[in-house]
Amino acid sequence: RKIAEINCQEVKTMRTSLSLWFKLSIGAVIWIGASMLSTASPVSTEVLRNMIYQGIDDVTGEIKLNDGEWEGAPFVEGGAARPTVTFVDGFRLDANLDNQGGAETLVLLGLSMGGSGELLYLAVVGEVGGEPRNLATVLIGDRVGIVNVETEGHRVLMDVLRAGPDDPACCPGELATIGWEWNSRELKSVKTGVEPLRFTLKALEGTKWKLTDWDFKTPVTADATATLQFNEVGIFGNGGCNRYSAQVMLGDLPGDIKVGPAIATQMACPGPGGKLESRFLRRLQSVIKISFLATRLGLTYEIDQSFGTMYFERMAID
Structure with a gap:
């Protein structure tokens, strides 16, 4: 399942360009007292994908993931539609939120109720009595793209691409930062009063992706x-062997883009670099959508009436 991917289609650089700090107020929190927390090492991803979570709206009580998945009973007896919860692979953030020696782990969970919506949750996991426990779970939003997640002391900062007041739910075009503060009892949302901004490619200037x-x-x-990489007119980078650049134009709906023909250097590229470059540039010049999935950049392309999405992770700038 493609959790939180934009089909109508995860930064300090982004936050700086937006003057982002904290914003938004979202509830739905559960908590466990800090006095019970241990100082053990972070929980393994395998354990995180197979443990008990709670505090998910529209799902009563606890749910137990099995290999990253949970399925509830059908909404109608004998029907196919049912609630499902999916562990979002590729994202985890270990941070000492309570400054008590042991790191907590932040993970993402996606809830589907059988329709087109996909509710995304942030869950905090720590150890209680030597065992991993879901300490808190909070709603992020419906079909939200996670651009970046960071922690600063007790606070969790999340840059998101979400649907603005005039956006269709499928096609979010508003950039904002959600902030929570962890006080060892709950994950509490924090407001800043900074106005959200519309997403443009300018917001990605100064970032690099692999x-x-x-x-x-x-x-x-x-x-x-x-x-x-992004600049004021489009994109550029290394295709696997040669340097390339291409112009990018925005479409009518949020996330719609069109990539122009790529201009590349002409070095001979035998071996894996050349093969990767040929495949990459063909897809790049067919891109029609930009999105974010658990801090990864997604570029959706259409070739011969078939669709796919290339994913990129953020790199440090040289």
């Missing part, structure tokens, strides 16, 4: 790297 997946859970295996 191609990691050709499509959802189809990783790049070549012994070469394709990169992507």
